[in-house]
Amino acid sequence: MTDPLRIDIPLLLPEVTDAADRCVKRLLSELSGRKGVEKVHILEATESGAAQLCIHFDQSVLSLRRIRQLVDAAGAKVSEQFGHAAWTVDVTHARRARTLADLLQTIPGVLEANVSASGAARIEFDRSVTSEEQIKLALDRRSSTSEAGPPADAGHDGHGHAPGKHADAESGHAHGDSGFWSGSEIRFALACGALLLLGFLSERFLAVPGWAPLAAYMAAYVFGGWFTLREAIDNLRLKRFEIDTLMLIAAAGAAVLGAWAEGALLLFLFSFGHALEHYAMGRAKRAIEALAEFTPRVATVRRGEEFVEIPVEELALGDIVEVKPNSRLAADGFVVAGDSSIDQASVTGESMPVDKRAVADAEMARANPEAIEPAHRVFAGTINGSGAIEIEVTRKSSDSVLSKVIRMVSEAETETSPTQRFTDRFERIFVPAVLVMAVLLLFAWVVVDEPFRDSFYRAMAVLVAASPCALAIATPSAVLSGIARAARGGVLIKGGGPLENLGSLKAIAFDKTGTLTEGKPRITDLIPAEGVEEAELLRVAVAVESLSDHPLARAIAVDGRKRLGQIDIARASNLENLIGRGVKATLDGETVLIGKAEMFGSEGVAALSPGMVQAIATMREGGRTTMVVRRGEQDLGAIGLMDTPREDAKAALARLHAMGIRRMIMISGDHQKVAEAIAKEVGLDEAWGDLMPQDKVDAIKKLRAEAKVAMVGDGVNDAPAMASATVGVVMGAAGSDVAMETADVALMADDLSKLPFAVGLSRRTRSVILQNVIVSLGIVAILVPATIFGLGIGPAVAVHEGSTLLVVFNALRLLAYRESAR
Structure with missing residues (x-):
């Protein structure tokens, strides 16, 4: 035997930054079971180093040189075979997002695809079968008859997910322009409404040939059903019956009965409702997209004795950037000259400007950027105060904290929340059940003494009433709005799951050093x-x-x-x-x-x-x-x-207690007496001291067995305990690349008061989701019996679309969330 071999993950998988990436698991699988390899596992990243592959091997079977060759070969094999891409596609509504995800998964070589309601797409593919460009072309072809074309923005081929070129420039299409499609949708809906009104007025009040109103109604069908037909075709290709399909069947049924006016009314209300839904969802999207507008496009950089302006994309590590008073910073870095106050709200959510001053030793800061004190560290997109400063760049524009926040928020939207998984499963059962019920109602004339026409009309009305449009959008709209509001407040929540779980917590465990204390003993x-x-x-x-x-x-x-x-x-x-x-x-x-x-x-x-x-x-x-x-x-x-307790810790803990968090515990490696002294000072009833790292994990597992629990820490040293908790929360994530990617929830500022805000927002989001689901299912429960007993298609679709808009605008209230309003 020999000492285990340890190799940094980025050396083996250059594009992988997260040890939880599936390619890391593939690497472990590739090495496990080989002759001479006894154990292979991952060592978590630390503040001073990346995550490592640790491989234990028998030296009598494998030499050190041979094991290195095997490890390098395995890493190269995984990197060569599997790729990831992050795109932005045009999504008009949540149902379209699911259709696009399913379309992507039908493309050969695509292993996994997720598309959020805001258009953030994340794809994993097998390079031996396809490439990113081939996936784009295949998606373009398969969606050529639908409302969304090729990706609007494409990430790098691989794990980096960095923003890339606009696909329109590459493909020559304009399909990715969401503004175009949103405008087209509303124009088509209004044209449908105008033609419907024209047909109705000419039929009732004008002496015109009988074909004239019919022609107007038929034209209204074309405009009102244009986008719905495209969606239905995509769904039928996937062998799925969705809400859009039900609406088309109902409209076609009305036409068969000669009720052209009612069918046109159905399509008008449905298409107009979709257009308004798209507009409303666009508000939530824009709340996220607005983050990208914070970074200036040019920077003033020192070149010799002069300062020149260059695009921010050309900034290199070590460049000295001049920042004038009251202007936005172009890059992440540290202050090397001057002092000022900087508004960091766009990154950390802090309400007050933060004083910044030059570092005492630039060489030391340059050697270890992660250890730079907050008083010297600055971020791209923040606003300088009245003092002119010079900063040294420590991250390229694509790697800045703000760009990572934007990327992570977009990726978070593709993560499905528990409630969304439930509603998706419900829909997949409910929609076919509605079709079966409609078919049965077609034969009501056999049992009830009525004409076939009446039975047919009732069946079509039930199709409209039972379509769960509002349910489909109920959760995605709330999750999207909640994540966008959190990001604007300096809290990064990585998906619908953590967003929902954070609001259902009954216990929170806190690390001591750097979390409840200043971390400056x-x-x-x-x-x-x-x-x-x-x-x-x-x-x-x-x-x-x-x-x-x-x-x-x-x-x-x-x-x-x-x-x-x-x-x-x-x-x-x-x-x-x-x-x-x-x-x-x-x-x-x-x-x-x-x-x-x-x-x-x-x-x-x-x-x-x-x-x-x-x-x-x-x-x-x-x-x-x-x-x-x-x-x-x-x-x-x-x-x-x-160590000095944080000034804001006692107030933050009191607010959490007032919000109903029943149990709050401090877990620490310090002696029990020390832990108890700090706990008493900040207002905690429980303190568990003398804990080794593994003991902290065991403590979290014990708490989790009793109730949902969050683990709050200040860095990757707490990563194992965070991973064991229901929700892992890291503080001061803006200062550490690794910390930002470690937990489920990242408080960008080194400020514990952001935790009550995050918990309160999560609870409000859970409440909105519940309200939306109740409204969605309640409307269906009322409309279905009403249509069976005679409610017409027109009133049914009006109530149906009204409920869809209601849940969307209810979700948008989260964008205006204030903690005091909880």
């Missing part, structure tokens, strides 16, 4: 061991902890340097992270251990001296986080630190 106590100088204790601790990026390590390094003043500090080496316990390093040829008291006296490490045990107990009683420093065999002393 300071040294409060120094207790050297007997015969050891305080300066020596600090010198050793600072030398070792300077190598680590853990919050406690940074506190010791920064605070310790200030206390030491001009004293020279030697360089430590060979840092080893002992997860959940401490660190080990080499200094001046000796091994140094720094960590929790529990690390000493276990796993072969000598126990602490009685003096250190007493010092640790005293500091913990005072609510201090403690670290012991040992060099070689000698205990040098103990360091006590204290």
